[in-house]
Amino acid sequence: MTIKRSRRQFLNTVAAGGASLVAARPAHAAPRQALPQAAPAAATRPAVLGGTPVRTAAFPNWPVQDAREEQALISVLKSGKWGRGGGGQVKAFEDRYAAATGTRACLATANGTSALLTALAAMGIGAGDEVIVPPYTFVATINAVLMLNALPVFVDTDIETFQIDARKIAAAITPQTRLLLPVHLGGSVADMDAIMALSTARSIPVLEDACQSHLAQWKGRHVGSLGTAGCFSFQASKNLNSGEGGAIISNDTALVDRAHAFHNNGRPGSGSDFAYRHTGLNLRLTEFQAALLLAQMTRLDAQAVQRETNAAYLTTELAQIPGITPAKMYPGVTRNAYHLYMFRYDPAGFAGLSRAAFLKAMRAEGVPASAGYSPLNAEPFLAATFASTAYQRIYGPAALASAAERSRTPQNDRLCAEAVWLTQTMLLGPREDMDHIVAAVRKIQTHAGDIARQSN
Numbered sequence: 449m450t451i452k453r454s455r456r457q458f459l460n461t462v463a464a465g466g467a468s469l470v471a472a473r474p475a476h477a478a479p480r481q482a483l484p485q486a487a488p489a490a491a492t493r494p495a496v497l498g499g500t501p502v503r504t505a506a507f508p509n510w511p512v513q514d515a516r517e518e519q520a521l522i523s524v525l526k527s528g529k530w531g532r533g534g535g536g537q538v539k540a541f542e543d544r545y546a547a548a549t550g551t552r553a554c555l556a557t558a559n560g561t562s563a564l565l566t567a568l569a570a571m572g573i574g575a576g577d578e579v580i581v582p583p584y585t586f587v588a589t590i591n592a593v594l595m596l597n598a599l600p601v602f603v604d605t606d607i608e609t610f611q612i613d614a615r616k617i618a619a620a621i622t623p624q625t626r627l628l629l630p631v632h633l634g635g636s637v638a639d640m641d642a643i644m645a646l647s648t649a650r651s652i653p654v655l656e657d658a659c660q661s662h663l664a665q666w667k668g669r670h671v672g673s674l675g676t677a678g679c680f681s682f683q684a685s686k687n688l689n690s691g692e693g694g695a696i697i698s699n700d701t702a703l704v705d706r707a708h709a710f711h712n713n714g715r716p717g718s719g720s721d722f723a724y725r726h727t728g729l730n731l732r733l734t735e736f737q738a739a740l741l742l743a744q745m746t747r748l749d750a751q752a753v754q755r756e757t758n759a760a761y762l763t764t765e766l767a768q769i770p771g772i773t774p775a776k777m778y779p780g781v782t783r784n785a786y787h788l789y790m791f792r793y794d795p796a797g798f799a800g801l802s803r804a805a806f807l808k809a810m811r812a813e814g815v816p817a818s819a820g821y822s823p824l825n826a827e828p829f830l831a832a833t834f835a836s837t838a839y840q841r842i843y844g845p846a847a848l849a850s851a852a853e854r855s856r857t858p859q860n861d862r863l864c865a866e867a868v869w870l871t872q873t874m875l876l877g878p879r880e881d882m883d884h885i886v887a888a889v890r891k892i893q894t895h896a897g898d899i900a901r902q903s904n
């Protein structure tokens with residue numbers, strides 16, 4: 449298969465870097481082409497000060513769809529089988545996704561949040577259990593833990609990779625720790641060698657939150673297949689998209705059976721009768737969503753290659769700019785899904801221009817960039833949950849105070865103040881789009897003093 453071959457060549461090229469951490473390298477040997485817009489654009493006034501933007505064209509549209517999606521949806525519509533009970537689309541998608549990730553079983557769910565909730569429930573996580581989590585994630589990772597009355601314990605972020613700092617997990621483990629819940633953030637992969645070694649040594653299972661990392665790989669194995677189970681999201685912004693949707697993958701078929709029962713109101717087996725042997729919820733995916741996913745999967749691999757190729761080029765270019773530090777990858781990452789392209793911004797390289805002013809200037813140049821997450825463990829919802837009657841009764845004030853104390857994450861606080869995100873769709877266009885991103889950053893840097901004086 450040609451795509452596979454070119455991807456391997458690409459990965460061989462990117463794997464040639466660094467000692468302990470590697471940044472993506474370009475797959476191509478061709479010299480950088482002269483950029484017609486770049487030189488004049490850098491010399492002109494920045495758009496935020498009234499100059500001409502580097503680009504006015506939009507980045508690629510998302511979602512991508514054509515007759516494949518149309519036919520898939522119409523076919524479900526006409527079949528009259530819109531729920532998984534009567535149709536075959538959800539089952540077909542589960543089989544396809546399990547095969548694509550190299551796992552024995554897959555269960556589709558209503559969304560990524562419910563995939564996490566279902567997996568946690570199937571793993572028996574509940575009141576009194578501590579779960580190790582990263583603070584640099586979407587709130588759903590934490591909410592799923594809290595919904596089962598378990599206690600999230602935050603481990604600081606590795607600021608170089610934006611992932612949970614696996615070197616700091618051991619210190620957060622107590623006799624109550626029942627689960628390690630790393631997140632593969634932004635399409636990249638947490639340090640799974642270190643996490644799995646700890647899991648084995650301490651007999652604590654791992655649930656991978658891979659909601660942002662479809663098709664990402666660690667040493668050639670798909671994320672979500674390395675721990676006990678892995679969860680994915682197919683929400684509208686995700687690299688695999690059905691508007692809403694989610695999935696759990698695992699090699700533990702008994703666990704997937706329990707998950708199936710939980711997501712089907714606690715009904716085991718085929719689940720079509722009224723025998724309720726467990727608690728559960730209705731968290732089922734519809735046939736329409738599954739049909740969309742099957743159609744979207746026909747492009748997933750090619751899109752992944754496109755993102756990686758563009759991201760590698762972008763990294764090479766941005767890494768040369770003082771004040772810009774692209775997120776690095778652990779050497780075990782053999783495929784980054786690039787749900788986000790992330791870098792750190794240092795105002796010192798930009799005449800003291802604040803990140804907020806930098807982002808505003810980028811947007812004015814036609815390059816939508818955002819600041820990403822704020823420190824999750826400082827959000828009021830967490831303090832409110834810990835102060836609730838249920839949590840005070842289950843854990844008591846001393847354990848809650850200790851969890852809060854152990855959950856200080858200074859590196860993550862710093863990262864939240866420095867991060868800049870570009871979305872995955874921006875990596876789906878031609879090389880010229882990457883040149884525009886770089887040209888915008890360089891132009892802002894050239895005029896950073898002026899912009900700072902007028903906006904800081």
Ligand SMILES: Cc1ncc(COP(=O)(O)O)c(C=O)c1O
Pocket residue numbers: 559560561562585586588589631657659660680681682683692693694
């Ligand atoms: C890391 C992470 N976990 C969980 C979720 C929850 O997925 P969903 O929005 O499909 O419920 C998301 C979605 O944004 C996510 O990014």
